[in-house]
Amino acid sequence: MRLARHLLALSLFAALPALANDATGLDAGDLAVAAGLRDQAMQGSEAWDIVESLTTEVGPRMAGTPADAAAVQWAKAKFESLGFDRVWLEPVTFPVWLRGHERAEVVAPYPQPLVITALGGSVGTDGRLEAEVVEFADLAALQAAPAGSLEGKIAFISNRMVRFKDGRGYGPAVGARSRGAVEAAKKGAVAVVIRSISTNSDRFAHTGTMRYDEGVPRIPAAAMSNPDADLLVNMIRRGKPVTLGLDIAAEHPGEYTSHNVIGEIRGRDLPGEVVTIGGHLDSWDLGTGAIDDGAGVAITMAAGAAIGRLERAPRRTVRVIAYANEEQGLYGGKVYAENRATAGEIAAHQLSAESDFGAGRVYALRAGVDPAAWPVIEKIGEVLAPLGVVTEREGGSPGPDVGPIVARGATWAQLAQDGTDYFDYHHTANDTLDKIDPKALDQQVAAYATLAWLAAETDVDFGTLPPRQP
Amino acid sequence: MRLARHLLALSLFAALPALANDATGLDAGDLAVAAGLRDQAMQGSEAWDIVESLTTEVGPRMAGTPADAAAVQWAKAKFESLGFDRVWLEPVTFPVWLRGHERAEVVAPYPQPLVITALGGSVGTDGRLEAEVVEFADLAALQAAPAGSLEGKIAFISNRMVRFKDGRGYGPAVGARSRGAVEAAKKGAVAVVIRSISTNSDRFAHTGTMRYDEGVPRIPAAAMSNPDADLLVNMIRRGKPVTLGLDIAAEHPGEYTSHNVIGEIRGRDLPGEVVTIGGHLDSWDLGTGAIDDGAGVAITMAAGAAIGRLERAPRRTVRVIAYANEEQGLYGGKVYAENRATAGEIAAHQLSAESDFGAGRVYALRAGVDPAAWPVIEKIGEVLAPLGVVTEREGGSPGPDVGPIVARGATWAQLAQDGTDYFDYHHTANDTLDKIDPKALDQQVAAYATLAWLAAETDVDFGTLPPRQP
Numbered sequence: 038m039r040l041a042r043h044l045l046a047l048s049l050f051a052a053l054p055a056l057a058n059d060a061t062g063l064d065a066g067d068l069a070v071a072a073g074l075r076d077q078a079m080q081g082s083e084a085w086d087i088v089e090s091l092t093t094e095v096g097p098r099m100a101g102t103p104a105d106a107a108a109v110q111w112a113k114a115k116f117e118s119l120g121f122d123r124v125w126l127e128p129v130t131f132p133v134w135l136r137g138h139e140r141a142e143v144v145a146p147y148p149q150p151l152v153i154t155a156l157g158g159s160v161g162t163d164g165r166l167e168a169e170v171v172e173f174a175d176l177a178a179l180q181a182a183p184a185g186s187l188e189g190k191i192a193f194i195s196n197r198m199v200r201f202k203d204g205r206g207y208g209p210a211v212g213a214r215s216r217g218a219v220e221a222a223k224k225g226a227v228a229v230v231i232r233s234i235s236t237n238s239d240r241f242a243h244t245g246t247m248r249y250d251e252g253v254p255r256i257p258a259a260a261m262s263n264p265d266a267d268l269l270v271n272m273i274r275r276g277k278p279v280t281l282g283l284d285i286a287a288e289h290p291g292e293y294t295s296h297n298v299i300g301e302i303r304g305r306d307l308p309g310e311v312v313t314i315g316g317h318l319d320s321w322d323l324g325t326g327a328i329d330d331g332a333g334v335a336i337t338m339a340a341g342a343a344i345g346r347l348e349r350a351p352r353r354t355v356r357v358i359a360y361a362n363e364e365q366g367l368y369g370g371k372v373y374a375e376n377r378a379t380a381g382e383i384a385a386h387q388l389s390a391e392s393d394f395g396a397g398r399v400y401a402l403r404a405g406v407d408p409a410a411w412p413v414i415e416k417i418g419e420v421l422a423p424l425g426v427v428t429e430r431e432g433g434s435p436g437p438d439v440g441p442i443v444a445r446g447a448t449w450a451q452l453a454q455d456g457t458d459y460f461d462y463h464h465t466a467n468d469t470l471d472k473i474d475p476k477a478l479d480q481q482v483a484a485y486a487t488l489a490w491l492a493a494e495t496d497v498d499f500g501t502l503p504p505r506q507p
Numbered sequence: 508m509r510l511a512r513h514l515l516a517l518s519l520f521a522a523l524p525a526l527a528n529d530a531t532g533l534d535a536g537d538l539a540v541a542a543g544l545r546d547q548a549m550q551g552s553e554a555w556d557i558v559e560s561l562t563t564e565v566g567p568r569m570a571g572t573p574a575d576a577a578a579v580q581w582a583k584a585k586f587e588s589l590g591f592d593r594v595w596l597e598p599v600t601f602p603v604w605l606r607g608h609e610r611a612e613v614v615a616p617y618p619q620p621l622v623i624t625a626l627g628g629s630v631g632t633d634g635r636l637e638a639e640v641v642e643f644a645d646l647a648a649l650q651a652a653p654a655g656s657l658e659g660k661i662a663f664i665s666n667r668m669v670r671f672k673d674g675r676g677y678g679p680a681v682g683a684r685s686r687g688a689v690e691a692a693k694k695g696a697v698a699v700v701i702r703s704i705s706t707n708s709d710r711f712a713h714t715g716t717m718r719y720d721e722g723v724p725r726i727p728a729a730a731m732s733n734p735d736a737d738l739l740v741n742m743i744r745r746g747k748p749v750t751l752g753l754d755i756a757a758e759h760p761g762e763y764t765s766h767n768v769i770g771e772i773r774g775r776d777l778p779g780e781v782v783t784i785g786g787h788l789d790s791w792d793l794g795t796g797a798i799d800d801g802a803g804v805a806i807t808m809a810a811g812a813a814i815g816r817l818e819r820a821p822r823r824t825v826r827v828i829a830y831a832n833e834e835q836g837l838y839g840g841k842v843y844a845e846n847r848a849t850a851g852e853i854a855a856h857q858l859s860a861e862s863d864f865g866a867g868r869v870y871a872l873r874a875g876v877d878p879a880a881w882p883v884i885e886k887i888g889e890v891l892a893p894l895g896v897v898t899e900r901e902g903g904s905p906g907p908d909v910g911p912i913v914a915r916g917a918t919w920a921q922l923a924q925d926g927t928d929y930f931d932y933h934h935t936a937n938d939t940l941d942k943i944d945p946k947a948l949d950q951q952v953a954a955y956a957t958l959a960w961l962a963a964e965t966d967v968d969f970g971t972l973p974p975r976q977p
Contacts, residue, residue, distance in 0.1 A: 093741045096619030104619070149566030149574070149795070152936060238941040239709055240794070264939035268795070271563045271940075324710070325619070325738070466622060469734035470741075471708040 060412040062495030070494070071420045071487045074343055078483035079424075083342060085475040087115060088335035092325040092470045099322040100362035101133030101293035108318050109296045112334070112359045116300030119342040121357070123303065126296035127376065129361035131368040133293045134158050136322055137286025139259065141230070144280040147272055151265045151281070153230065154242035154323065156214060156258040157365055158249070161287040166191075166257070168227055170281050172273050176212045176220060185225045191281055192221035192229045195270055197263070200236040204394065204456040210234050211245070218258040219250045228257045228283055232266035234460070240264050241465035244321050246365055257285050295319070295361040297369045300338070302345040304354040304493060311382070312493040313356045313389040314340060314485050317363030317438055324468030328459065332473055332481075333392035334359050340485035344493075351493035353387055360438040363393065370438030378445050386447040387499045388492040391436025392481065395463070396473040397455035399426050399484040403433025404450040405443065407500025414450070417491045424480055424487075426452070448499040450492070452484045530882040532965030540964075541890045541957045544813055548953035549894075553812060555945040557585060557805035562795040562940045569792040570832035571603030571763040578788050579766045582804070582829045586770030589812035591827070593773065596766035597846065599831035601838040603763045604628050606714075606792055607756025609729065611700070614750040617742055621735045621751070623700065624712035624793065626684060627835055628719075629728040631757040636661075636727070638697050640751050642743050646682045646690060655695045661751055662691035662699045665740055667733070670706040674864065674926040680704050681715070688728040689720045698727045698753055702736035704930070710734045711935035714791050716835055727755050765789070765831040767839045770808070772815040774824040774963060781852070782963040783826045783859040784810060784955050787833030787908055794938030798929065802943055802951075803862035804829050810955035814963075821963035823857055830908040833863065840908030848915050856917040857969045858962040861906025862951065865933070866943040867925035869896050869954040873903025874920040875913065877970025884920070887961045894954055896922070918969040920962070922954045 091111060098108035109126065116124040134157055141151040144167055155161075168191045173179040175196040194213040199206035213231045221229040233243035240262045249255045261269070272279050298318060304310060316333020320326020341357035344350075360369030377383055388406065402421055404414045411430070418428030434440075435449035443449050462468045492499070561581060568578035579596065586594040604627055611623040614637055625631075638661045643649040645666035664683040669676035683701045691699040703713035710732045719725045731739070742749050768788060774780060786803020790796020811827035814820075830839030847853055858876070872891055874884045881900070888898030904910075905919035913919050932938045962969070 089741065093738060093745075094617045096617065096738075143566075147564045147566065238939075240711070240935075240937040240939055241709075264795075264937075264941050267941055268563060268566075268939070271559065275563075325734075465710075467710040467734070469708075469710055469738070471734050471737055 061416040062413065062497040063416055063491060067491065067494050068420060070347065071491050074486040074490055075420060075424065075483040078343060078479055078486055082339045082479045082482035084335040084339040084478040084482045087338050088327060088331040088473060089470060091331045091334065092327045096325045097322045098318065098320050098326060100131060100295060100319045100365055105295050105319060109298055112298035112318055115338060116298065119338060120345050121300030121302060121341065124300045126298055127372065128294050128296055129369050129372045130292055130294045131362050131366065133290050134365060135288040135290060137161060137288065138284065140284045141259065142282050143272065144282045146277045146279065151261055152240050152242050153259045153261045154244045155285050155287055156247040156260060157244055158247050159258040159285065159287055160255045162228065162257045162283050162285045165282060165284040166228060167280060167282045169278050170269065172270065176216055179217070179220050182224050187221060188225035190226055192217070192226040193269060194229065194231045195266055197232060198234050198236055198460060200457065202455055202457050203453065204459060206236065207234065207460065214245050214260065215247055218247050218256050219253050222254045222256045226256060231260050233260040233262055235263055237461035238263045239467065241467050243464040244323060245464045257283065259283065259285060297361050297373055298359040299356060300341060301354050301356040302341060302350055304352055305350040306352040307496065308354050310353040310385050310387050311356050312353055312387050312489050313358055314489050315358030315360060315438065316392045317369060318359035319362045319364055321364055321464050323464065323466040325470065326468060327470045328395040328468050328472055329463055330363070330393045332396040332478065336392045336478060336481045337485055339482045340489055343482070343486045344490050351490055352496055353493040355489050355493045363438055367437050367441060371441045374441035374445055377442060383442065383445050383447050384501050386442060388448050388450050389435065389439045389442055390450045390452060390488060391439045392452065392485065393436045394454045394456050395459040396477055397457065397459065398477045398480050399424065399452040399454050401453040402426055402428045402450065403453060405435065405502055406448040407498065410497050410499045413495050413497050417488055420487050420491065421484055424484055426484060443502065444505050446501040446504045448502055450488060452488060454481065531886040532883065532967040533886055533961060537961065537964050538890060540817065541961050544956040544960055545890060545894065545953040548813060548949055548956055552809045552949045552952035554805040554809040554948040554952045557808055558797060558801040558943060559940060561801045561804065562797050566795045567792045568788065568790050568796060570601060570765060570789045570835050575765050575789060579768055582768035582788055585808060586768065589808060590815050591770030591772060591811065592815070594770045596768055597842065598764050598766055599839050599842045600762055600764045601832050601836065603760050604835060605758040605760060607631060607758065608754065610754045611729065612752050613742065614752045616747045616749065621731055622710050622712050623729040623731045624714045625755050625757055626717040626728040626730060627714055628717050629755065629757055630725045632698065632727045632753050632755045635752060635754040636698060637750060637752045639748050640739065642740065646686055649690050652694045657691060658695035660696055662687070662696040663739060664699065664701045665736055667702060668704050668706055668930060670927065672925055672927050673923065674929055676706065677704065677930065684715050684730065685717055688717055688726050689723050692724045692726045696726060701730050703730040703732055705733055707931035708733045709937065711937050713934040714793060715934045727753065729753065729755060767831050767843055768829040769826060770811060771824050771826040772811060772820055774822050775820040776822040777966065778824050780823040780855050780857050781826050782823055782857050782959050783828055784959050785828030785830060785908065786862045787839060788829035789832045789834055791834055791934050793934065793936040795940065796938060797940045798865040798938050798942055799933055800833070800863045802866040802948065806862045806948060806951045807955055809952045810959055813952070813956045814960050821960055822966055823963040825959050825963045833908055837907055837911060841911045844911035844915055847912060853912065853915050853917050854971050856912060858918050858920050859905065859909045859912055860920045860922060860958060861909045862922070862955065863906045864924045864926045865929035866948055867927065867929065868947045868950050869894065869922040869924050871923040872896055872898045872920065873923060875905065875972055876918040877968070880967050880969045883965050883967050887958055890957050890961065891954055894950055896954060913972065914975050916971040916974045918972055920958060922958060924951065
């Protein structure tokens with residue numbers, strides 16, 4: 038197979054341009070346009086200015102807040118000023134969660150303040166709560182605790198996330214955040230505190246969603262910074278009971294309707310066939326949402342705009358989507374997928390990709406497409422190679438907001454980014470513009486523009502995938 | 508001169524041990540003991556456990572707070588458990604400043620919260636204050652503003668501290684913090700906000716002292732994090748008026764008496780002659796004071812304790828001083844100097860050193876001594892050389908708490924530390940235990956034990972210096 042592809046590749050560049058078109062739907066001119074898009078982005082893209090504008094003029098834009106509405110207006114205006122052919126808003130409705138004050142301290146035996154933040158969706162403490170803390174090495178240890186053993190206590194899950202380039206330390210660690218409250222409440226706990234799902238040692242607490250289960254008491258849930266978790270561990274190992282005070286306010290004021298903001302470059306031949314790229318427009322409230330996910334919005338807006346400025350539009354439509362409320366439940370991605378399914382447009386979605394892993398450089402191209410379309414992916418990979426991007430046939434996954442449409446059968450591509458430092462800043466007050474390297478941003482624009490343009494220019498069908506549980 | 512010293516050094520190691528004693532007061536046995544102290548510390552010292560204990564069991568210990576009293580009791584007990592011959596408290600009285608709440612946000616044209624902290628000594632805003640902000644590139648630019656030109660405005664000083672190994676970026680930058688309120692008030696400003704005196708880009712505001720002048724209105728003063736200052740600069744350059752909201756509470760509840768905590772190893776021959784090492788026991792309230800200056804206290808306590816465990820005490824007394832309230836005006840160092848002057852003990856202070864520049868490795872030995880005693884410093888430097896420490900005849904300065912006794916004529920030594928990252932953490936919530944490298948701490952214990960032991964073992968008089976303005 039490898040040899041066969043190799044021979045095919047040789048033939049493409051040598052004597053058989055017609056065959057090239059058969060396998061990839063792309064000719065030398067198309068590849069030259071892609072290389073031009075790529076190289077121009079590397080010379081300097083608009084992405085930095087876009088993310089600077091978003092973080093400066095809107096800043097934190099948590100779903101359901103006034104800043105969410107400001108972000109939607111910002112995105113609409115930005116798409117228009119960037120010259121997209123069509124810009125529209127797609128309503129997305131969800132329940133709102135609002136953070137109030139949050140304070141924590143060690144009451145005894147060594148009184149001192151702690152840096153914490155409520156997890157997204159948590160209830161408040163309904164006044165100040167004071168209780169002894171019981172440490173668990175991880176979620177499994179908490180699950181193994183005897184029923185009722187935490188009556189009146191605060192559960193503390195102290196496991197530490199491990200750093201990897203691809204962020205694979207997140208999965209094993211994040212259960213403490215998403216499931217901690219339910220598991221602690223089952224044992225009788227009055228609250229749960231976790232070590233932040235984080236890879237660094239700065240004193241920022243990392244927020245993120247948690248959930249409650251029907252029939253299990255809803256207890257407050259908060260994360261503390263890594264240094265605070267270290268401190269608590271060091272206190273606990275001295276052997277005296279450690280009492281914490283927690284005072285957390287939070288509100289669930291009802292539903293809100295925000296919007297996916299969509300800009301498209303209309304395809305010249307096959308406008309009904311759509312390649313989508315995008316990021317999510319909402320952020321958590323603590324930082325300015327620069328790397329999560331102002332960067333993704335900026336990269337894909339800039340990539341789309343670069344395609345829009347070409348002399349000739351690609352065959353298919355390129356759609357850039359700034360998704361609503363990813364952080365609190367992928368609401369924008371789900372609504373986008375539902376609406377496309379209702380309209381019978383899943384198969385028309387030729388390839389979907391999302392940038393939502395910070396602002397580090399792209400190092401791999403992966404995809405989930407019909408095997409017959411793989412030569413197109415390989416060809417895109419060849420154009421991406423000078424950016425330091427390798428094409429990987431195995432593994433990968435669509436971005437979070439692309440997940441719902443992929444679950445309905447749509448195909449996807451992933452431009453995997455170096456996320457080595459992503460979980461240093463993710464979901465903290467420290468997610469700010471200065472964490473972005475403008476040159477890395479340009480590299481990503483180059484990668485997204487190349488991917489989107491070639492996927493939209495080819496007429497090879499990327500097929501569909503077997504629908505699955507989202 | 509260099510050649511002469513070189514020949515002398517050769518002679519010391521070769522044929523003339525009697526001459527060695529004449530020039531340095533140290534023989535081969537003394538140097539062997541020093542090397543043993545040094546090498547044992549490098550194998551692992553007690554400093555980590557000491558600073559872990561202080562930061563865990565006491566934590567933040569701002570002067571005049573209940574944690575200040577807890578720190579004094581902690582230090583006394585720690586000196587005693589480390590086997591110091593004599594441990595005592597020296598009262599130090601000072602005015603107290605207490606931080607209350609502090610909130611800031613951009614009100615218009617781009618509403619979003621800002622991370623700020625009140626500067627030490629600042630008055631509060633007396634409710635919420637809202638005013639337009641005017642940017643100045645540095646303190647000099649503010650000073651050059653026309654009288655009355657800031658009537659009803661908030662002055663913003665945006666200069667950025669530069670990173671150097673020896674921290675020399677601090678001096679040019681810190682005037683904005685110490686003098687900003689006075690200069691802004693002279694022009695009519697209602698408050699001053701500054702870019703934190705900081706070398707990194709994490710979203711921590713750095714506190715630190717500021718002062719008021721008689722006859723100039725006392726206006727609130729706060730620092731914002733570097734990312735927040737960037738944000739404000741980016742907003743201002745868009746050209747629309749930028750309005751800030753500030754709500755800062757602070758109290759000046761009166762005087763408090765804390766204590767210098769002193770432990771000493773009594774000299775075997777010359778107990779009235781004293782070599783002092785130390786750090787300051789107080790910290791700011793935001794972090795746990797690990798690098799500023801738990802490290803200094805721990806390093807010098809561990810060094811003193813190592814000397815105390817030797818079979819034979821040095822000729823002179825070694826005194827380890829945990830100074831009170833360095834942060835808000837060098838109160839502990841001033842009282843220590845005054846009391847020694849009153850007792851006629853300045854000349855008996857043979858050499859004084861302080862560790863108060865974080866937890867980075869020592870790279871240079873410098874001193875201010877009678878030129879006749881310089882061969883002793885050179886000899887100490889030879890024992891320190893394997894630690895990567897060079898001896899520098901020029902430059903250097905005593906630590907902040909040593910300054911007052913040096914101003915009265917006492918001699919000093921400096922073990923200059925690598926402070927490359929010191930101003931990343933200094934005076935922030937992020938000054939926590941995890942920022943300390945235990946191996947670097949051991950190296951510093953090795954250096955301080957070597958210095959203190961050799962300075963206390965020699966009978967060469969370090970002399971006195973011309974008294975000067977403190």
